[in-house]
Amino acid sequence: MSASSKIIVWLVGSILALVVIGIVVWIQLFREKPQHHLAGAPPEEWFKYGSIGSEATQGVPYWIWIVLPKVFPDYLPGPGGYASLGIPWEQGRELPVGFSKKTIGFERVAFNCAFCHTASFRLRPDDLPRYVPAGPNHTVRAQDYARFLTKAANDTRFTPEILLAEIERIYDMPWLDRIFYRFIIIPATKKALIKNGWQLAWTETKPNWGPGRIDPFNPIKFGILAMAIDDTIGSADMVPLWDMQARANHALHWDGLNTDFHEVVVSSAIGDGMTYQSIPQDNLARIEKWLKTLPAPESPFSTQLPADSPYHLDPRNVARGKRLFRQYCGECHAPEGKRAGTVIPVAEVGTDRHRVDMWTAQAAKRYNAYQKEYDWGMDHFQDVDGYVSVLLDGLWLRGPYLHNGSVPTVRDLLNPPAQRPATFYRGHDLVDAVNLGFVSQGEQAQRLGFFYDTHIPGNGNQGHVYGTTLAAADKAALLDYLKTL
Numbered sequence: 377m378s379a380s381s382k383i384i385v386w387l388v389g390s391i392l393a394l395v396v397i398g399i400v401v402w403i404q405l406f407r408e409k410p411q412h413h414l415a416g417a418p419p420e421e422w423f424k425y426g427s428i429g430s431e432a433t434q435g436v437p438y439w440i441w442i443v444l445p446k447v448f449p450d451y452l453p454g455p456g457g458y459a460s461l462g463i464p465w466e467q468g469r470e471l472p473v474g475f476s477k478k479t480i481g482f483e484r485v486a487f488n489c490a491f492c493h494t495a496s497f498r499l500r501p502d503d504l505p506r507y508v509p510a511g512p513n514h515t516v517r518a519q520d521y522a523r524f525l526t527k528a529a530n531d532t533r534f535t536p537e538i539l540l541a542e543i544e545r546i547y548d549m550p551w552l553d554r555i556f557y558r559f560i561i562i563p564a565t566k567k568a569l570i571k572n573g574w575q576l577a578w579t580e581t582k583p584n585w586g587p588g589r590i591d592p593f594n595p596i597k598f599g600i601l602a603m604a605i606d607d608t609i610g611s612a613d614m615v616p617l618w619d620m621q622a623r624a625n626h627a628l629h630w631d632g633l634n635t636d637f638h639e640v641v642v643s644s645a646i647g648d649g650m651t652y653q654s655i656p657q658d659n660l661a662r663i664e665k666w667l668k669t670l671p672a673p674e675s676p677f678s679t680q681l682p683a684d685s686p687y688h689l690d691p692r693n694v695a696r697g698k699r700l701f702r703q704y705c706g707e708c709h710a711p712e713g714k715r716a717g718t719v720i721p722v723a724e725v726g727t728d729r730h731r732v733d734m735w736t737a738q739a740a741k742r743y744n745a746y747q748k749e750y751d752w753g754m755d756h757f758q759d760v761d762g763y764v765s766v767l768l769d770g771l772w773l774r775g776p777y778l779h780n781g782s783v784p785t786v787r788d789l790l791n792p793p794a795q796r797p798a799t800f801y802r803g804h805d806l807v808d809a810v811n812l813g814f815v816s817q818g819e820q821a822q823r824l825g826f827f828y829d830t831h832i833p834g835n836g837n838q839g840h841v842y843g844t845t846l847a848a849a850d851k852a853a854l855l856d857y858l859k860t861l
């Protein structure tokens with residue numbers, strides 16, 4: 377062979393090798409596959425386990441995610457792996473509710489809407505927990521989940537050797553995957569999680585969220601909207617997403633910062649890591665449609681139950697309570713009420729104002745103008761100075777109450793603020809059949825819950841004094857009616 381033909385063979389060979397390497401790298405790291413395991417599944421299944429397009433930016437490689445609790449149990453609040461963070465886990469399922477698995481090159485795990493919007497409850501101490509998708513997740517410790525990932529990534533045990541050894545105990549990983557995990561995926565994940573930790577470092581200077589609460593919009597302000605870190609506190613309770621049709625003309629979010637349901641769905645997914653390259657149009661449309669007509673769960677309280685059941689209600693009391701509700705609460709809380717779903721000024725409702733002060737006109741303007749290169753179609757973000765008079769459907773599953781979850785039971789809410797508990801435990805999932813809410817005092821609540829102190833900024837339990845001056849018998853009747861919602 378002449379020298380020149382040797383060069384040509386060498387060149388062609390090298391190019392072919394590069395192409396093959398390129399294809400392998402693309403398949404191993406970037407090739408996206410649809411979620412075949414959910415094909416044909418009902419919307420609820422997609423809501424619980426489907427992708428909201430956040431795997432590329434927020435996803436943790438599946439096998440790393442699986443072994444992290446085994447390598448770093450000391451960074452979790454208790455035994456039981458991720459479930460110890462108050463994350464619902466259906467029996468026999470591969471992942472907890474609120475986590476989606478999607479292949480982008482390799483399998484990745486990211487949380488979705490159900491992470492915060494699935495409630496768990498027990499009616500009696502011996503019951504197993506039951507889950508209500510679209511209910512407010514009052515047990516999930518979202519902040520501790522983020523802390524867990526950050527602490528693990530910063531630990532010297534987060535190495536390819538240790539993680540792969542743990543993975544190989546349960547899974548015989550193909551050699552090519554192992555090479556990619558060892559040299560690329562594990563080191564890159566460590567870096568990304570450490571960076572994530574820096575981005576959330578500001579949360580450590582603010583009051584703890586505790587279970588069932590997050591600061592939903594400060595991460596948006598300081599991250600997505602690139603605003604300077606400030607000293608506001610935006611702690612907010614999780615909310616239910618059922619029957620959104622009944623809220624069609626309502627202001628949404630606790631302070632009514634947006635009035636368009638579609639925009640709230642899209643911006644929620646953006647907040648969780650979706651980008652315009654990763655919008656799962658089908659799934660977002662499916663979720664949106666499903667939430668519109670999904671009914672609130674039926675109350676476990678009933679006049680039909682035997683009188684010795686803790687969930688029994690006296691029909692006369694309920695009827696009397698209904699009249700009182702119409703008289704004292706209906707204007708703001710009945711579906712047909714004139715002020716239902718509107719923003720009631722803080723000066724009037726009198727509840728803790730930190731959450732409202734967190735959101736500003738500048739933030740609203742920036743979100744409406746977010747990423748001009750892509751038409752997100754958002755123009756309903758606004759700055760308001762109050763809290764929305766929310767519908768009270770499924771109230772039995774919504775404790776603790778008010779936007780910051782500062783009042784453990786509805787009975788307490790009907791007492792003047794000075795008589796409401798100054799401290800209690802939140803995050804326990806046993807329904808408080810007497811007071812309406814979840815059990816928030818006593819040994820069990822203390823052991824399983826989070827100590828909530830109303831003196832901490834953003835945790836105030838003042839205001840909303842409606843019904844607090846009613847006679848004791850009227851309050852009892854009103855409470856019985858509220859138990860039926």
Ligand code: HEC
Nearest residue numbers: 428488489492592612613614615628629630640641644645
């Ligand atoms: C990390 C927790 C979290 C995740 C994940 C999450 N949300 Fe939310 N969501 C919240 C909280 C907390 C609020 C109330 C925030 C506030 O107003 O301060 C909320 C409010 C809402 C509201 C307003 C409801 C109303 O009646 O005012 C809608 C709608 C909503 N979320 C939809 C979604 C959708 C759809 C997704 C997934 C794409 C999602 N959320 C993901 C925590 C979460």
Ligand code: HEC
Nearest residue numbers: 704705708720725727763764765766774777778779842843
């Ligand atoms: C003037 C309007 C108005 C009236 C009247 C009113 N409320 Fe409210 N209610 C609100 C607003 C606004 C909020 C949200 C306040 C917040 O979260 O800071 C709220 C919140 C609540 C919540 C908490 C909901 C949740 O998911 O945490 C309950 C329960 C409630 N109200 C019950 C009542 C009852 C019972 C009455 C009648 C005795 C009543 N309200 C009268 C405006 C009103």
